[in-house]
Amino acid sequence: MSQSQTAQAQHLPVATRQVGRLAQSLMAMTLGLFIVGVVGFSHIDVIHNAAHDVRHSNAFPCH
Amino acid sequence: MSTFRSIVFSSVIAGFIVGLIVTAVQQFGTVPLILRAEVYEKAAEHKHEASAQPQAILVHDHADHDHGAEAWEPKDGLERNLYTAGANILTAIGFALLLCGFLAVRSGATGEPISWHQGLMWGLAGFAVFTIAPGLGLPPELPGVPTAPLLSRQIWWTIAVLATAAGLGLIVFRRSMPAAIAGVVLIMLPHLIGAPELEHVETNVPSSLSHQFVVAVTLTSLVFWSLLGSLTSAAFAYFDRPASA
Numbered sequence: 001m002s003q004s005q006t007a008q009a010q011h012l013p014v015a016t017r018q019v020g021r022l023a024q025s026l027m028a029m030t031l032g033l034f035i036v037g038v039v040g041f042s043h044i045d046v047i048h049n050a051a052h053d054v055r056h057s058n059a060f061p062c063h
Numbered sequence: 064m065s066t067f068r069s070i071v072f073s074s075v076i077a078g079f080i081v082g083l084i085v086t087a088v089q090q091f092g093t094v095p096l097i098l099r100a101e102v103y104e105k106a107a108e109h110k111h112e113a114s115a116q117p118q119a120i121l122v123h124d125h126a127d128h129d130h131g132a133e134a135w136e137p138k139d140g141l142e143r144n145l146y147t148a149g150a151n152i153l154t155a156i157g158f159a160l161l162l163c164g165f166l167a168v169r170s171g172a173t174g175e176p177i178s179w180h181q182g183l184m185w186g187l188a189g190f191a192v193f194t195i196a197p198g199l200g201l202p203p204e205l206p207g208v209p210t211a212p213l214l215s216r217q218i219w220w221t222i223a224v225l226a227t228a229a230g231l232g233l234i235v236f237r238r239s240m241p242a243a244i245a246g247v248v249l250i251m252l253p254h255l256i257g258a259p260e261l262e263h264v265e266t267n268v269p270s271s272l273s274h275q276f277v278v279a280v281t282l283t284s285l286v287f288w289s290l291l292g293s294l295t296s297a298a299f300a301y302f303d304r305p306a307s308a
Contacts, residue, residue: 021171024067025164032074032160039153041217049136051150053143057093058154059194059203059280061216 064302066167073298074159081159081290082152088286089147092279096272097206103268104207155287159295162189166299176300179293186292188231194284196227196250200258203280207268211259223253 039051040060048055048062055062064072137143162185166177177185197220204210226249233246 021066022168024065025070025167025171028067028070028074028160028167029164031071032157032162032164035153035157035160039150039157043213045134049134050146052136053089053094053097053147054150054154056097056204056206057089057280057283059198059201059284061201061210061213061220062204063206063210063213 066171066303069299069302070160070163070167072302073295074156074163076298077291077294078156078159079152080294081287082155083148084290085155085283085287086144086148086151088283089151090144092283093276094144094147096276096279100205100207100268100272100276103266107207107267155291158189158193159291162186162291163295163299166296167303170299170303176303177296178300179297182296182299183289183293185296186288186290188235189292190285190288191231192224192228194281194288196253197223198277198281199223200254202273203277205268205273205276208266208273209261209264211261215259219253219258223258226250226253 038047040055040058042048052062054060137146162182166182166185170177200223201216201220210216230246230248230250233242233249237243237246
């Protein structure tokens with residue numbers, strides 16, 4: 001991040017920075033849920049077979 | 064550094080380390096039990112193929128797609144363990160992103176960085192939400208043990224996770240009597256409704272093996288969440304520090 005961006009961020013009102021932080025956090029959490037969903041819950045055979053032992057070891061519902 | 068990048072950096076580093084450690088732990092804990100159960104599972108499949116009775120469907124609720132000849136699966140040994148390591152790392156990164164999102168919101172609201180010890184507490188909350196709560200209704204299952212249809216179990220699992228997370232949130236952050244009562248009720252609700260289960264369970268997997276597996280999964284998961292909570296928070300505190308510092 002450049003210095004001007006940092007300076008800009010510091011001039012923003014606290015509430016605006018908070019909203020930015022919340023939105024970015026939600027984006028990261030959605031990405032995380034997507035990854036866990038694919039590895040642990042996808043019904044696609046190939047993904048199921050590759051992650052088989054992990055699904056059982058994490059007690060994700062499996063066959 | 065932007066919050067999103069800090070979260071992703073922290074989660075990838077913590078997830079990679081935790082995924083590798085947990086893969087090693089599983090090699091002593093859960094994986095040997097899975098392999099032993101598969102011997103019983105395969106024996107049951109062969110027996111039912113030989114007798115060619117429709118009961119085979121009961122023994123293994125969708126044997127046709129899981130172990131069909133067409134679907135690729137990793138070869139036993141190194142290949143299978145490499146895929147397990149990869150899937151463990153991805154799972155750890157996924158859960159770390161989720162956890163770190165909460166840490167970022169929390170530290171943004173309080174203005175204080177999250178310590179590794181607070182991160183450990185968040186990790187233990189993850190353990191309660193993702194292992195203990197769904198595991199009460201749907202205990203960790205070995206291959207070869209017949210279970211209710213997959214989708215119904217996945218739906219109940221998701222409901223138990225959401226209800227427990229919401230309930231804990233109410234209890235920890237609202238700090239009022241009505242919220243605490245509502246939180247406890249919310250955590251109990253999915254279990255009062257009951258997890259999907261079969262009326263008759265017939266399996267040749269010994270129950271002692273199944274019991275050992277429940278213990279192994281729960282302990283492995285405790286290691287996973289303790290490490291993930293403390294490492295993710297320590298990494299996030301590092302990447303999220305103010306640029307001027």
